[in-house]
Amino acid sequence: MRYLPISENDRQKMLARIGVKSVDDLFSHIPADLRLKKPLDLPKHKGEIDVQRHLENLANQNIGAGKAFMFLGGGAYYHNIPAAVDYIIQRGEFLTSYTPYQPELAQGTLQYLFEFQTQVAMITGMEVANSSMYDGSTATVEAVMMACRITKRQEVVISANLHPHYAEVIETHAQFTGFRIRQIEGAVLGRKSEKLARYLDDQVSCVVVQTPDFFGNINDFTELAELCHKKGALLIVVVTEIISLGLLKSPGEMGADIVVGEGQSLGNPLSFGGPYVGLFATREKYIRQMPGRLVGQTVDADGCRSWVLTLSTREQHIRREKATSSICTNSGLCALAFTVHLSLLGEDGFRKLARLNHARASYLAKKLTGIRPLHLLNETFFNEFTVTLPKSAYDAVEHMARLGILGGVPINRFYNRQDTEFARSLLVCATEMNSEEDIDMFVKAMREHVYE
Amino acid sequence: MNNHQSGDIKKTISGNRGLKIEEPLIFEQDNPGMSGVDIPDVKIETNRLGGLASDQKIGLPGLSESQIVRHYTRLSQKNYAIDAGIFPLGSCTMKHNPRLNEKMARLPGLVDLHPLQPISTIQGALAIIRQLSDWLQQLTGMAAVAMSPAAGAHGELCGMMAIQAALRDRNEKRNRVLVPESAHGTNPATASVCGFQVDSVPATPKGIMDIDIFRSKLGPDVAAIMITNPNTCGLFETDIVQIAKDIHEAGGYLYCDGANFNAIVGRVRPGDLGIDCMHINLHKTFSTPHGGGGPGSGPVVLADSLAPYAPLPLLSIRSGQFQLIEKGAKTKSLGRLKAFHGQMGMFIRALTYILSHGADGLWQVSGDAVLNANYIRASLEQDMSVAFPGYCMHEALFSDQFLAGTGVTTLDFAKALIDEGFHPMTVYFPLVVHGAMLIEPTETESLASLDQFIASMKGLAAQAKTGNWVNAFKQAPVFTPRRRLDETLAARQPILKWNPSDLKDKK
Numbered sequence: 020m021r022y023l024p025i026s027e028n029d030r031q032k033m034l035a036r037i038g039v040k041s042v043d044d045l046f047s048h049i050p051a052d053l054r055l056k057k058p059l060d061l062p063k064h065k066g067e068i069d070v071q072r073h074l075e076n077l078a079n080q081n082i083g084a085g086k087a088f089m090f091l092g093g094g095a096y097y098h099n100i101p102a103a104v105d106y107i108i109q110r111g112e113f114l115t116s117y118t119p120y121q122p123e124l125a126q127g128t129l130q131y132l133f134e135f136q137t138q139v140a141m142i143t144g145m146e147v148a149n150s151s152m153y154d155g156s157t158a159t160v161e162a163v164m165m166a167c168r169i170t171k172r173q174e175v176v177i178s179a180n181l182h183p184h185y186a187e188v189i190e191t192h193a194q195f196t197g198f199r200i201r202q203i204e205g206a207v208l209g210r211k212s213e214k215l216a217r218y219l220d221d222q223v224s225c226v227v228v229q230t231p232d233f234f235g236n237i238n239d240f241t242e243l244a245e246l247c248h249k250k251g252a253l254l255i256v257v258v259t260e261i262i263s264l265g266l267l268k269s270p271g272e273m274g275a276d277i278v279v280g281e282g283q284s285l286g287n288p289l290s291f292g293g294p295y296v297g298l299f300a301t302r303e304k305y306i307r308q309m310p311g312r313l314v315g316q317t318v319d320a321d322g323c324r325s326w327v328l329t330l331s332t333r334e335q336h337i338r339r340e341k342a343t344s345s346i347c348t349n350s351g352l353c354a355l356a357f358t359v360h361l362s363l364l365g366e367d368g369f370r371k372l373a374r375l376n377h378a379r380a381s382y383l384a385k386k387l388t389g390i391r392p393l394h395l396l397n398e399t400f401f402n403e404f405t406v407t408l409p410k411s412a413y414d415a416v417e418h419m420a421r422l423g424i425l426g427g428v429p430i431n432r433f434y435n436r437q438d439t440e441f442a443r444s445l446l447v448c449a450t451e452m453n454s455e456e457d458i459d460m461f462v463k464a465m466r467e468h469v470y471e
Numbered sequence: 472m473n474n475h476q477s478g479d480i481k482k483t484i485s486g487n488r489g490l491k492i493e494e495p496l497i498f499e500q501d502n503p504g505m506s507g508v509d510i511p512d513v514k515i516e517t518n519r520l521g522g523l524a525s526d527q528k529i530g531l532p533g534l535s536e537s538q539i540v541r542h543y544t545r546l547s548q549k550n551y552a553i554d555a556g557i558f559p560l561g562s563c564t565m566k567h568n569p570r571l572n573e574k575m576a577r578l579p580g581l582v583d584l585h586p587l588q589p590i591s592t593i594q595g596a597l598a599i600i601r602q603l604s605d606w607l608q609q610l611t612g613m614a615a616v617a618m619s620p621a622a623g624a625h626g627e628l629c630g631m632m633a634i635q636a637a638l639r640d641r642n643e644k645r646n647r648v649l650v651p652e653s654a655h656g657t658n659p660a661t662a663s664v665c666g667f668q669v670d671s672v673p674a675t676p677k678g679i680m681d682i683d684i685f686r687s688k689l690g691p692d693v694a695a696i697m698i699t700n701p702n703t704c705g706l707f708e709t710d711i712v713q714i715a716k717d718i719h720e721a722g723g724y725l726y727c728d729g730a731n732f733n734a735i736v737g738r739v740r741p742g743d744l745g746i747d748c749m750h751i752n753l754h755k756t757f758s759t760p761h762g763g764g765g766p767g768s769g770p771v772v773l774a775d776s777l778a779p780y781a782p783l784p785l786l787s788i789r790s791g792q793f794q795l796i797e798k799g800a801k802t803k804s805l806g807r808l809k810a811f812h813g814q815m816g817m818f819i820r821a822l823t824y825i826l827s828h829g830a831d832g833l834w835q836v837s838g839d840a841v842l843n844a845n846y847i848r849a850s851l852e853q854d855m856s857v858a859f860p861g862y863c864m865h866e867a868l869f870s871d872q873f874l875a876g877t878g879v880t881t882l883d884f885a886k887a888l889i890d891e892g893f894h895p896m897t898v899y900f901p902l903v904v905h906g907a908m909l910i911e912p913t914e915t916e917s918l919a920s921l922d923q924f925i926a927s928m929k930g931l932a933a934q935a936k937t938g939n940w941v942n943a944f945k946q947a948p949v950f951t952p953r954r955r956l957d958e959t960l961a962a963r964q965p966i967l968k969w970n971p972s973d974l975k976d977k978k
Contacts, residue, residue, distance in 0.1 A: 020828060020831075020832045020835055021827075022567055022569055022827070022828075022832075022915055023832070023835055023836070023839055023914055023915065024915065024916070024917035024918075024920075025839045025842065025843070025914070025917070025918060026918075029917075029918040030839075030842065032918070033842055033843075033845075033846045033918065034842070036846060036849050036850060037842075037845045037846060037848075037849045037862075038849070039862075042838040042839075042841065042842050043838075045838075045841045045842065045845055045862050046738060046739075046841065048707060048709060048861065048862065049707050049709065049735075049739060050709065050712070053711075053712070053739055053743055053744060054738060054739055055737070055738055055739070055740070057834075058737060058830040058831050058833070058834040059609060059610070059737060059830045060830070061606070061609060061829065061830040062826070062829050062830065063829040063830060063831050063832075064827060064828050064829035064831055064832040065826055065827060065829060067571050067827075069826075070571060070575070070823055070826045070827050071571070071574075071575065073826060074575045074578060074581075074599075074819065074822075074823060074826075075578060076595075077581075077595040077596075077598050077599050078578040078579065078580030078581045078595055079580055079595065080580075080594045080595030080598065081580040081581065081584055081592060081593050081594065081595040081596050082580075082588070082592040082593075083579060083580045083581070083582070083583035083584045083585075084583035084584075084585070085579040085580070085583045086579070086580070087592075089583075089585060091585040091587055091588065093587050094810055094811075095585055095586050095587070095811065097583070097585065101507065101508055101536070103507070103536055103539060103540050105577075106540070107540065107543045107544075107547075108762075109573060110543075110544070110547045111552050111553070111554030111555070112547035112548065112550040112551075112552045112554070112555070113543075113547055113550065113552075113762065113763055114552070114554075114568065114573075114760045114762055115552040115553040115554045115558075115565075115568050115760055115761065116550045116551060116552040116553075116761065116762075116763045117558065117560060117563060117565060117761045117763070117764070117894075118761070118763065118764035118765075119763065119764065121551075121885070121889065121894060121895055122953070122956050123886070123889055123948050123951040123952075123953055123954065123955065123956070124550065124551035124889060124894055124951065125549075125550055125551065125763070126546075126549040126550070126952050126953050127546035127547050127548065127549035127550035128546075128550055128763040128764070130494070130496070130546050130549070131543070131546055132763075133496070133967075133968070133969070134496060134497050134498070134969070136967055136968050137496075137498065137968035137969045138531065140968050141529050141530045141531060142529055142531075146968075147967045147968060148967075148968070150764075151765070153621035153622060153625060153765075153766070153809065154621065154809060154810060155810065156809055156810035157621060157625070157808075157809055164664075182810065184807060184809075184810035184811065185810060187783075187806060187807040188806075188807050188808060188809060188810065190806060190807075191632070191782070191805060191806035191807055191808060194632075194635075194636075194805070194806065195631075195632045195635050195636075195665050195666065195805075196664055196665060196666060197666050237519075237520060237521045237523050238521075239521065239522075239523055264529075265529075266515075266520065266524055266525070267520065267523050267524065267525055268523045268524075268525040268527075269525070269527075272525070272527070281810075288577075288582045288583065288816075289582070289583055289584055289585050289586070290576070290581070290582055290584070290815050290816040291581065291584040291585070291586050291593070291596050291811075291812065291815035291816075292586030292810070292811025292812045292813070292815055293586075293621070293766070293809075293811060293812070293813055293814040293815050293816060293817075294621070294765075294766030294768070294814045294815075294816050294817060295766075296766075306965060306967065312764065313965070313967055314967070315961040315962070315965050315966055315967055316961065316966035316967075317956050317957045317958065317960045317961035317966075318956070318957050318960065319953040319954045319955060319956050319957070320946075320954040320955045320956075320957075321954055323953060325953045325956050327956045327958055327961050329958070329961040329962050329965060329967075330962055330965060331962075332962070334656075335624070335655075335656035335657050335659075335660035336655075336656040336657075336900075337656070338656070338660070339656045339659040339660060339669075340659035340660060340662065340663035340669040341663070342656070342660040342663070344660070344664070345624045345627065345628060345657055345660040345661040345663075345664050346622075346624055346625075347622065347623065347624045347655075347656075347657050348622040348623060348624065348752075348754065348761075348764060348765040348766070348767035349622075349764055349765045349766075350765045350766045351761075351762045351763035351764035351765040351766070352760065352762025352763060352765065352766060353762075353765070353766055355762070355763065359539065359543060361531065362497050362507070362531075362532070362534065362539050362542070363506070363507035363508050363534075363536060363539050364506060364507070364508050364510075364531070365505060365506045365507065365531050365532060365533035365534060366503070366528070366529055366530070366531040366532070366533055367504060367505075367506045367533055368506035368507070368508045368510055368533075369529070369531055371506075371510040371511070371512055371513075372508075372510050374512075374513050374514075374515055375510055375511060375513050377515060377519070377520070378513040378515065378516075381516075381517045381519055384519070385517075397519075398519075398521070399519050399520060399521035399523075400519055401520075416589050417589055417591065420588075420589045420591060420592055425585065425588055425589075425592070428587040432587065432797070433797075435798055451510070
């Protein structure tokens, strides 16, 4: 077995030193009826060629962005990943290192995480950020639990335009962890005039909103932030398309108390939904209530600037049942991909990328609205928006898939709603990966299907 | 060794020391207007931004690709990694990460799949999830598996929520969870997040959970016990079947922390032990890379008792086609734990690892993991203090008794090991042993590598015991890019991001 370096000769020498006859003897304290006598009756080991063939066969049964035109968003986005990103994250010193608990041996990891924290704070317009969470959805529920700890209140108001998976993750936690979700009026499909302030009172710990929201609308929460603060509640702003922050006013500028996000768009491939990287930023006054790992600056015994995991007294490995969160492993390597990509872009590149995304989406919107029975629901959008078709959105998507176009996400994949408007609505997205020619093909296919 | 900071080594002009290169923060290398990516500069002509376009400076630094690659290459050289040497962190299972796994996770048709594509276009991806699920179920002997948890602690959360859901289904309210003293911190933290009160169970002098005290704590308010098996002392909980029987008779559930599954994979099936659920860290047993602290993946195997409560999404087959059940209105599912379908990139790596090893290879994995740990234990038992008698499983636990009276602490010993060129073992964990040193070599260390490590450990133990080297131990490490860090300063005056004003006072 190519990964296992102990030869039979080695094994005999080692067993002699230990003072047993066989490896099985080392398991002899486990009751015999609990031990298998021989390997399970399952396939035996395989060489690289066979394993690769097996996985390639499975991969070939899929139609990914390499084989089709991709117009899907909804919390995961198809962006270019510069070649240098994948090279750097595959360096063994990053790939095969551990959580930097021994800082003298991990200054590389610690420094890039410190840079990551700085970048996340910069683009969200916040004062501090942690060194990542599992993903955007889990970061969001951690933000909710943090808001409940800070305000010592247990009611949560969730925007109906929050990504439905994120809302479901919050609902799951609400069932088991003690906070409650305040019932509000359901999603008004694709329209942003949600009047959340009317649900505020002295029981509400936080309001969770998203921009661009699930349907693609861009929202300004400045007024809502003020109203939250007047009532002693925190405003949590979720961003699932982080590239949008290259063009739009940041949640920090709007007065958000906690900003959480999905960082996949920078550096991380779609990979069928994971692993991704959760972003978590807040105000300095709340750092001791934050979940997750934090890297801080300090000095070493020679007085040189250095980096170290800090404020660990919040964390489970020190505080056990009194920790601010149960999270341990986070998304270190995905955070590296994020930070390398953002470093490559720089201020200018990040802004240009955001503008290009918006330009492509604007072109797509213009062309799609040229199909008369098709209706654009958004007044505003960044790189994705919702359209209603004159027929089933599922059928449209299946039709286009047969033509090699992954043409959006039917809204009803997320909702148990019977009304026609939901059944006919489609979330579509365009990024820098969609050329105008690709968009023209998509629009042509859509037109043919609509008039079919 | 006393003179390593010898005065006659002259300071360099650059501040670098040969291959130890000082690398400024990326923000301190800003060359405004530069970028490492060429992107067309388009003008925004339409007004779809609702008046929210911002041209306020963000502050991101601009550099070319060549500078970026150099920056991160230099940073990488300040890291220790499995690729460079043994990484004997107990309870972390730092084994070799095969590169085929990385290659497979990047195959077109997998890496470029969107999680919300039509089901007809992702049949191969769902087949991968199913194949990995099947292997995990077979290896653990359990009825079902929940694939979506993002890491071990997230898997624990999944398991404890499933237990809550099952109790609710039985119309019972139980609020106490028993956790052995030797448990990982995530166990009590998770129980607490789920609203349970944590009740700690001490260990016997043999290092396993005290079953008599456990029994005395059972009652109608006990929801579960969270037990790690093999435990964090590197020992198999030999009473596990009885523990399962007792907790079940008391109406509670047995949660198993599968962090140490590597010791028994392919040889003992947790399902045969009476376990109700267990998370599996794919980044431990199944070699997906730790990546400097993630991403992980923490599937949870479930017995019949908890299978109905598995989180969404669920995978099913209808007329030969895989289907994803993403909405749970008609099921008992506890709901969704995470957006989308789980850590697919990690699933591919883990499946690649499992297919490469096969049943015979996995049998050898656990065998050699236990062999290597026992070889270290046997080689060092005269020099250091073995915490508990008898053979260990995949990790060998020592106390600091052999350092008593020397002035050298476990921390000093670990830091001296860094100067020897090794990543230290886990220190001060588990809490049940004074000054604990927990060594997990894993099965992917060669005999030569183990012998090198052992030689350094023996030598350091001998030096410590002479009492002549205390100061040197306190100074260590001295050969690293940075020496011991002032952790108190970091916590007292937290600086969590770069500040432009820092530029002038720090080099």
